[in-house]
Amino acid sequence: MDKFDIVIAGGAMAGMTLALAIQHRCQTSLSIAIVEPFETNHQAHPGFDSRSIALSYGTVQLLKNFDLWQDIAPVATPINDIHVSDRSHLGITEISAAEVGVLALGYVVELADVGRIFAQKIAQSANIELICPDSVADIERSQDEVTIRLQSGRQIGSSLLVAADGAVSTCCEKIGLEMHEHDFEQVAVISNVVTDKPHQGRAYERFTEQGPIALLPMSEGRMSLVWCLPPEQAKAVKSMPDEQFIEHLQQRFGWRLGKIEKVGQRASYPLILRYRPQNISHRFAIVGNAAQTLHPIAGQGFNLGIRDVASLAQEIADSQGDPGSYVMLNRFRLRREQDRQATITLTSALVHVFSNDYLSLRIGRNLGLMAMNGISAVKAPLLQRTLGLVER
Known part of the structure; x- marks a missing residue:
């Protein structure tokens, strides 16, 4: 042995x-x-x-401490800004690397x-x-x-x-x-998309009544999509022809990146804690x-x-x-x-607060996002965890 x-x-x-x-x-x-x-x-x-x-x-x-980052860095795309919004409502907050005083908030690999x-x-x-x-x-x-x-x-x-x-x-x-185990009763549809406006290193988290949409900046002008939906909607969206899928995503995400021009192969997985x-x-x-x-x-x-x-x-x-x-x-x-x-x-x-359209939660989360955008003390705790700067 x-x-x-x-x-x-x-x-x-x-x-x-x-x-x-x-x-x-x-x-x-x-x-x-x-x-x-x-x-x-x-x-x-x-x-x-x-x-x-x-x-x-x-x-x-941490990866730098382990002498691993220098090999990953050439294939990593920096996240310069994070834009968080709530579809059809006022709540918006933004986090920038310059504001925090770092070269990048993170990297996509x-x-x-x-x-x-x-x-x-x-x-x-x-x-x-x-x-x-x-x-x-x-x-x-x-x-x-x-x-x-x-x-x-x-x-x-x-x-x-x-x-x-x-x-x-x-x-x-x-x-x-x-x-x-806790079943969130959501499925993540993932794919890569191309938009007609350059992403400029900006990541997006867009909350909709069905669930969050995340778009992460990638190399070659691509964006990595994670779209969380109820299971039946996810199944329907995943099987849509490309043109219909793009139209559906465009309606939910909006036009901040201009027209969504292309979508790659799609996959999905259930979201269970x-x-x-x-x-x-x-x-x-x-x-x-x-x-x-x-x-x-x-x-x-x-x-x-x-x-x-x-x-x-x-x-x-x-x-x-x-x-x-x-x-x-x-x-x-x-x-x-x-x-x-x-x-x-x-x-x-966050899933509970942002994945539904109850009036009380909708008002609360929009006030929260607006407060975070204006008051650094409110933004700080979430920012620390977003950056991964927490005690371990």
């Missing part, structure tokens, strides 16, 4: 970032295995598909690009073994070790197993960790979507997961001994508690 100091189940963004972060923090003193069912360069890899994600300012600082870059770095790392394609079949834990049997029949041992294997985590299910209150167990930790999967409103989910990764990597490095010890794991648990709860509460509250 091959033995490693740490085994990470899941080789998408969270898992690969964790492996590279631990390597950087521990200066290659720990051996790491990543168990991943899908080959990174395979078009069907669910963790590195056609989606784009917004990396907050704080996430970029295509997951496929980051997957390719990280795979190259993993391949060059002597202390990281990528076991792919393979997956976890069974887990046995003793006092000092975790034994993992893989679907291929191979057995590997480790001091610590980290679940980074997505929202419906096989590892968490085998360990028996409880998961809470999945949250595991317990993010550790004996010789076991959870990061990223396996710990919590959030609604995409305000773009918090991935950035919260990277804070999980950064905290665990730092605690492992600081432990300077057994990477799966209870003392280290408990420090990680306590460290992540407040940030996880606050971010989950914020995103769920």
Whole structure:
């Protein structure tokens, strides 16, 4: 049986970032295995598909700390401004990088690009073994070790197993960790669109009575669309001919970017909050979507997961001994508690407030947006979380 100091189940963004972060923090003193069912360069890899994600300012600082940002920067598009509005109502707020005093509020990257870059770095790392394609079949834990049997029949041992294997985590299910679910009764339709006006690095969050529409600036003048709708409407919108889809989106989003000229291939996924209150167990930790999967409103989910990764990597490095010890794991648990709860509460509250057209909430949210635009003290708490500048 091959033995490693740490085994990470899941080789998408969270898992690969964790492996590279631990390597950087521990200066290659720990051996790491990543168990991943899908080959990174395979078009069907669910963790590195056609989606784009917004990396907050704080996430970029963490990636810089891990010596990863310089490789991602060439394929990243800066977010210079964020424009938040409520369809057919007065509420508008804007946040600019200049106002905050940073070069960019965040950056948009295509997951496929980051997957390719990280795979190259993993391949060059002597202390990281990528076991792919393979997956976890069974887990046995003793006092000092975790034994993992893989679907291929191979057995590997480790001091610590980290679940980074997505929202419906096989590892968490085998360990028996409880998961809470809340169905937002929305589906996200995603695509890339092209508009006749240049985006100039501006991101848009547009609240409509059906749900939020987000447009993120991308390379080559494209915008990444995330359109949240009730399930039946999402199904209808996704299957519309391009011309009809564009017309429908134009009506909902407006003309701030001029005419929407082109739409790419569409995909969709249901929006369900999945949250595991317990993010550790004996010789076991959870990061990223396996710990919590959030609604995409305000773009918090991935950035919260990277804070999980950064905290665990730092605690492992600081432990300077057994990477799966209870003392280290408990420090990680306590460290992540407040940030996880606050971010989950914020995103769920935003969905509730902005995804309906009740008169009382409509008035309240518009007053709130106008207040945020005029009073910096009101804007500050949301701005801090948007930038990812929170305690972890």
